Amino acid sequence: MPAIKQPVNPAVLTWALQEAGVTRGELALALSVPDDLVDGWLSGEDAPSTTQLRGIAKLLRRPTSFFFLPRAPQRPAVGAAFRSPWGKKGARSLTSDEVAELRSAQRRQKIAKWAFGSVEESTPPSLPNRASSPEKTAHEVQRWLQWDVRCQVSASSKGAVTKLLRRSLEDHGVLVLQVSMDEDACRGFSIYDAQVPVIAFNGSQFPAARTFTLLHELGHLLAHEQAVCGSPEPAEERWCDKFAAAFLLPEEHLLAYLTYKRVGRVESDDIDIVRLIAQRYKASFLCVALRLIDLGRADWSLYEAVRNSPLEIEKGGFGGEPQTTPVRRIREYGTTYPRLVLAARDKGSLADIDARKYLNVDGKNLADLRRRLMEEV
Ligand SMILES: [Zn+2]
Numbered sequence: 001m002p003a004i005k006q007p008v009n010p011a012v013l014t015w016a017l018q019e020a021g022v023t024r025g026e027l028a029l030a031l032s033v034p035d036d037l038v039d040g041w042l043s044g045e046d047a048p049s050t051t052q053l054r055g056i057a058k059l060l061r062r063p064t065s066f067f068f069l070p071r072a073p074q075r076p077a078v079g080a081a082f083r084s085p086w087g088k089k090g091a092r093s094l095t096s097d098e099v100a101e102l103r104s105a106q107r108r109q110k111i112a113k114w115a116f117g118s119v120e121e122s123t124p125p126s127l128p129n130r131a132s133s134p135e136k137t138a139h140e141v142q143r144w145l146q147w148d149v150r151c152q153v154s155a156s157s158k159g160a161v162t163k164l165l166r167r168s169l170e171d172h173g174v175l176v177l178q179v180s181m182d183e184d185a186c187r188g189f190s191i192y193d194a195q196v197p198v199i200a201f202n203g204s205q206f207p208a209a210r211t212f213t214l215l216h217e218l219g220h221l222l223a224h225e226q227a228v229c230g231s232p233e234p235a236e237e238r239w240c241d242k243f244a245a246a247f248l249l250p251e252e253h254l255l256a257y258l259t260y261k262r263v264g265r266v267e268s269d270d271i272d273i274v275r276l277i278a279q280r281y282k283a284s285f286l287c288v289a290l291r292l293i294d295l296g297r298a299d300w301s302l303y304e305a306v307r308n309s310p311l312e313i314e315k316g317g318f319g320g321e322p323q324t325t326p327v328r329r330i331r332e333y334g335t336t337y338p339r340l341v342l343a344a345r346d347k348g349s350l351a352d353i354d355a356r357k358y359l360n361v362d363g364k365n366l367a368d369l370r371r372r373l374m375e376e377v
Contacts, residue, residue, distance in 0.1 A: 014042055137246075
């Protein structure tokens with residue numbers, strides 16, 4: 001018996017492929033069908049079977065019903081600055097993981113913005129403007145976040161600094177999401193908004209790299225930037241890197257430490273010095289190398305040496321805490337987003353069922369999430 005054909009809308013299928021960053025060849029490969037069969041679906045001359053449609057829906061992360069829409073949705077404005085993985089510079093299109101995470105972050109931002117508007121006492125974050133240099137801007141941002149480098153130095157681990165910085169940004173109104181993408185995907189992205197600016201970081205990075213990504217993305221937000229990965233602007237990327245390194249390794253503090261350690265210039269084979277500084281400031285090796293170069297204490301050969309040295313091994317760790325649903329949600333969503341959703345729920349602007357849906361928890365977990373947020377001061 002021939003398989004039942006599903007009359008999907010070819011325009012919607014074409015749109016969904018583009019949105020997901022999947023080529024027709026990749027779709028054919030994923031479904032183990034010939035390329036010209038996919039061409040037939042895209043031209044409308046042929047249609048997929050029920051099983052094939054399920055495969056398409058799974059790959060493109062859409063419900064099967066989506067492909068029967070009468071017309072393709074209007075393409076959403078991407079409006080995000082993407083940070084490429086190390087060593088992958090230049091134009092490239094977004095991967096399907098990136099597109100999916102970007103879409104999900106935009107959805108959270110939209111919900112958070114709505115919740116923000118429904119709660120009277122909300123005040124928008126007062127992000128500082130960029131100053132004349134990354135150095136001066138880092139100083140301004142430290143003041144804004146009331147960041148004390150001594151806390152960084154005395155923190156128990158690199159992961160503790162990542163957590164401290166994330167909380168600090170969230171307390172100042174930035175929505176910080178941890179997203180799941182593989183190591184080849186971008187390290188993070190940012191979506192500017194005056195009320196709910198968003199930073200997303202790739203959870204596959206080790207803690208010191210996450211800290212750097214948070215700051216780098218913050219650098220983009222300070223410029224209200226709406227750049228898209230794939231249109232590389234090296235000068236802008238470099239600015240954000242310099243800003244992040246200046247924030248984590250303030251000039252005076254670092255130079256005093258180098259004097260104390262009797263370190264003058266750092267040569268490309270001095271990886272131990274890099275490790276020592278990275279350990280003290282809970283920064284990544286590359287961040288230390290960049291900062292030493294900026295301060296005239298090293299040249300680019302150090303950066304290359306660090307980049308080619310074995311990767312920093314560092315455990316992220318969750319502090320041994322059981323990974324219950326509320327713990328996972330706070331890790332993924334941070335605190336700003338659930339706090340806004342709960343505030344709208346408490347005001348009666350949002351039904352309980354919607355609050356649970358937006359936070360992806362059941363009733364019991366919602367209560368637990370609320371308790372945890374109260375404790376996360
Ligand atoms: Zn960037």
